[in-house]
Amino acid sequence: MNWDDTTDETSAAEAGERLVGASAAGDDQAVEAALRPKDLHEFIGQEKVREQLDLMLRAARARGATADHVLLSGAPGLGKTTLSMIIAAEMEAPIRITSGPAIQHAGDLAAILSSLQEGEVLFLDEIHRMSRPAEEMLYMAMEDFRVDVIVGKGPGATAIPLELPPFTLVGATTRAGLLPPPLRDRFGFTAHMEFYEPAELQLVIDRSAHLLDVTIGADGSAEIAGRSRGTPRIANRLLRRVRDYAQVKADGVVTREIAAAALGVYEVDERGLDRLDRAVLEALLKLFGGGPVGLSTLSVAVGEERETVEEVAEPFLVREGLLARTPRGRVATPAAWAHLGLAPPQGRGSGTSGQGDLFGA
Template identity: 45%
Template sequence: MAREKVIGSNSNPDDSNKHDAALRPKLLKEVIGQRKVAERLEIAVRASKKLNEPLGHILFDGPPGLGKTTFATVLPNELGTSIQLTSGPALSKPADLLPFLTNLDEGSVLFIDEIHRMPRIVEEFIYPAMEDFRIDIVLGEGMSARTISMNLKRFTLIGATTRSGMLSGPMRDRFKMHEHLEFYSVEELATIVRVNAAKLNTPITPEAAHELARRSRGTPRVANSRLHWTRNYSAAEHDGPITEPIARAALDMAEVDRDGLDKNDRKYLETLIDLYAGGPTGVEALAATINLASDTLADEIEPYLLREQYITRSPRGRVAMPRAYIALGKLASKPKTEDKQGGSLFD
């Protein structure tokens, strides 16, 4: 049997927290995938430096794990400035935003994750900060109330959202750039796995990296999770590099099938097919049956199932597609579901 080429080298593992921090790219040139987005950001960064202006406000949207936070943390490194991080749910009132805005340095970055979950009152409070770099603070109540306008240092707001449609029109319009992140190819994910395995001082063969990438749902965060699990499995059960058979055995034990579906994906599809006859049914009904939050289904499970055509969305709800029946071995029992025009979805 031919020997497989091994990438990486053997050494003692470092602290796991240092490993996690080391996996995140530091510069745009280190980002793998999303090249069109990275190229546009590189132009924006060069223009910002040349014009001596803060980078325009940026909104990143797309499913979880595709690199929104990575881009947000890379940009301050490119600009040579600082970053403050918070999230929409943590900003329940305008006062929660004040410490971040008043402590900003000139040209620094304020990153708000899950920005679509920011309350409308906070959203309206940040409008003048985004447009004119000032905030209006109301002191007192009733007839004695007065408004003080406070100037801020010029900054860049970066927002990340999995649901850009939930942002109000005025909020979306205040972002100079709106970048949508797409799922990654298997080749891009295999490169990410190889690079991160080297950072973790974990030898891995190209074939094993490809196997991990193929089962990672087009998502770097999932690929890194698969890599960490396979690394642990290999260290406990085997000596030497991670090979393709080891990668397959590790992922099979983790209940991740050859198509990248995990137990929650299969539970979703089984519920839709077995309990709801393949649909159509609403996401709230599915969430209640599976005992998972509807946001979890909509943001983490469904994007991949929709992209890979396991399910589709109709005006009446989710419908299982032929590939879902094949994946679960239920092809012979699939119903003759009809679409709006009366034709079978499976004909």
């Protein structure tokens, strides 16, 4: 059981408010802290990443050396923060946690680096959002364990070299493509976190249910897993809402029927789509005959900001094969028509031809 930005602040906020949003805020963070696995053996899923990390960490311990810098990429909620804590635990080292947006000046980074202990793990979340001056300082810190602190301004400025103890940087990003090559190349180990299969999410849910003292059957955990969008964080959030429903509406035992009824109340359907996702699909199919339709027009139709539709709803719909982005606009796939139980207009197929041009790209 494991889990953990959109570039647009509004989109990130919207995502955090959704039951199926992958961002964590408020109570979610406190619950996650209690449910996080403590070592690699407890960590479920990401088998290749776990195996590679285990080899690297065991070799570092055998040499009595600090572990190589680690870069973890992937969607929110897949376990990047959890793995950073496990790395620290496996190396028996303290961990310092910060994020890219919190480091806006080179001085901010210098203050953090200068206070690190030997072997300490520095977890830098959303590393792609760090300021450029801080990023350039990080190059030297990662490679030479040294930073140059600039004192003064203009021609009279001087650089004072500051030696750093060996440390391990664990960077996490949802946008690996935004990292400059010089920064990526300084990581000794890089890993991409994949979405989870339903069977893996069932194990996540069963483990969390045990820790939360929730009685759940295999069919109940399977039902929740199928609606969790391949993300452990979402699976744990849905489990808690199903638990509440079972306690109030039933005898507290989570079965398939109880889980389906509970998630029906929260408008999460059998494929994990919520109200916003279905609103986008319904507008695309019912108002625009399956598309193509421009993003701005589609956003107005569902009463949401353009960025919310593009950054919050569309990625999952595209990944599920329900929507396609084309140069002419958004287009519904045959699977979208089938999921909503609608028949495409005669002669339109999946909505890829005809009057869709009227709505622009």
